[in-house]
Amino acid sequence: MAILAILLNALLNALAPQSTPALICPAMIRAILRAVSVAFIFAAAASAQQPDFTKAHEEALKFLSDLIKIDTSNPPGNEARAAEYIKNVLATEGIQAQVYESAPGRGNVVARLKGNGKKKPLLLLGHLDVVGVERDKWTVDPFAALIRDGYIYGRGSHDDKAMDAANLEVFLLLHRLKVPLDRDVILLAEAGEEGTTQFGIDYMVANHWDAISCEFALNEGGGAPDENGKVQYVGVSTTEKVPRGLFLRSHGSSGHGSAPRMDNAITHLAAAVAKVGTFEAPMRLNETTRRFFQQLAKISPPEKAQIYLHIEDPASQQKLHETEPSYYSMLRTSLVPTIIHGGFRSNVIPADAEARLDVRALPDEDMTALKAQLARLIDDPQVQIVDAETQNLRPATPPSGLETEAFHALEHAQQKVFPGVQTIPIMQAGATDSSELRAKGVQAYGIGTPASVDDQHRIHGNDERVEITGFGKFIDFLYTATLEIAGAK
Ligand SMILES: [Zn+2]
Known part of the structure; x- marks a missing residue:
């Protein structure tokens, strides 16, 4: 999630110099027409009773506050307590939920609202675990859910208990208003997303x-x-890059530092790192990244728009590489040397040296072929390329579609709740549990509560917080989208 924040920051920075256009342009006319057509859709769907959103915001804030107070720092997680909390809330409304324990204390809670079965279900997903805290660096108690100046503070307030609370609220609203559904709506609040997916999504x-x-x-x-x-x-994230870390390991003969050797492990490794560090994997856009740069161009100042509109041009890519590395990363699989080890005494030639590469693969990358290409590039039998991780690997999956009912519903909900802006599909540099769902053929979409650049930096950081008004808007957005995706037509 932290990487997403960087990406969003970069996008926000790109927007910053733009001023409000004074004249009505064709894009605005299109937006107005779209808004009008959306208004018709909502008029048609408004036969179901409208929720009292003000009440819903208050109730969801209480859920969020209660969830923050249940410390689910992972490790150890202890998500079962939060899962039981949600189960109990549902039980008081007469909804049966089931907690699946993947291990003692690692709870995943599931509930379902039945539809008429015309279409396949919609899943509302959130994770219950949170990353740990550096308590002495927080200015507030990370598990007290303090409300101050329009914000609620706490570990998980953004990532991901805001999502859990909003999902729960929307689920309850649909149930209470007896909204007729063409699809089942399934609620899943799960364990282990922060690095231990075997207890959460993988287990489920x-x-x-x-x-x-x-x-x-x-x-x-x-x-x-x-x-x-x-x-x-x-x-709206429709796909994500896939972490596929690699080691470069070089072996040579050891000996006295005064007697130079042809097979010095450090010299060979350094040459390999230099080659890989400046290597560019082939550029490849997918539906999401193509649309991303097109949309970005529309809302960017002219000089940036020129770059985004001519992204295939090497000069544009060079500029992107220099000024917006997180966007540059969306063009290709990235291989970044991050750690280098070798040697222990100034007068000893070590037998081994090792470098770590942070590799973020495009969703369709053929890693076997890429490693073969790297081996040819390095062209040194003394240097081996080794997979850094073999466990808990997120699957590489094709992006979710932009012309699906769900994506269109998210666009319509945005037009209603956040009028005058655009929906932009995103390929995240970070990883989420959506990848496991996409591997099962699910069209999964990442959304989130409004957050300023400062608030985005607090995700996984200190003094994490959510702006309460924005959280309310997010509930309206989620409810509106859910109603269009799952409501009976
Ligand atoms: Zn998260």
């Missing part, structure tokens, strides 16, 4: 797929960057 997919099987899923991973309380755009 492997052992309880029947309980969560769906056509569409809404999950964390997107966002709505806001500047001075105004949302700049709604980012």
Whole structure:
């Protein structure tokens, strides 16, 4: 999630110099027409009773506050307590939920609202675990859910308990208003997303797929960057780069530092790192990244728009590489040397040296072929390329579509709740549990609460917080999208 924040920051920065256009342009006319057509859709769907959104915001804030107070720092997680909390809230409304324990204390809670079965289910997904805190660096108690100056503070307030609370609220609203559904709506609040997916999504997919099987899923991973309380755009993540770390390991003979050797492990490794560090994997856009740069061009100042509109041009890529590395990373698989080890005494030639590469692969990357290409590039039998991780690997999956019912519903919800901005599909540099769902054929979309650049930096950081008004808007957005995706037509 932290990487997404960087990406969103970069996008926000790109927008910053832009001023409000004074004249009505064709894009605005199109937006107005779109808004009008959306208004018709909503008029048609408004036969169901409208929720009292003000009450819903208050109730969801209480859920969020209660969830923050349940410390689910992972490790150890202890998500079962939060799962039981949600189960109890549902039980008081007469909804039966089931907690699946993947290990003692690692709870995943699932509930379902039945539809008429015309279409396959929609899954509302959130994770219950949070990353740990550096307590002495926080200015507030990270588990007290303090409310101050329009914000609620706490670990997980943004990532991902805002999503859990909003999902729960929307689920309850649909139930209370007896909204007729063409699809089942499934609620899943799961364990282990922060680095231990074997207790959460991997466990659920492997052992309880029947309980969560769906056509569409809404999950964390997107966002709505806001500047001075105004949302700049709604980012919906449809795909993500895949972490595939590598080691470069070089071996030579050891000996006295005064006697130079041809097979010095450090010299050979350094040459390999230099080659890989400046290597550019082939550029490849997918549907999401192509649309991303097109949309970005529309809302960027002219000099930036020129870069985004001519992204295939090497000169544009060079500029992007220099000024917006997170966007540059969306063009290709990136291989970044991050750690280098070798040697222990100034007068000893070590037998081994090792470098770590942070590799973020495009979703369709053929890693076997890429490693073969690297081996040819390095062209040194003394240097081996080795996979850094073999466990808990997120699957590489094709992006979710931009012309699906769910994506269109998110665009319509954005037009209603955040009028005057755009929905921009995003390929995240970071990883979420959507990848496991996409591997099962689910069209999964990442969304998120509005957050300023400062608030985005606090995700996984200190003094994490969520702006309460923005959180309310997010509930309206989620409810509106869910109603269009799952409501009976
Ligand atoms: Zn998260």
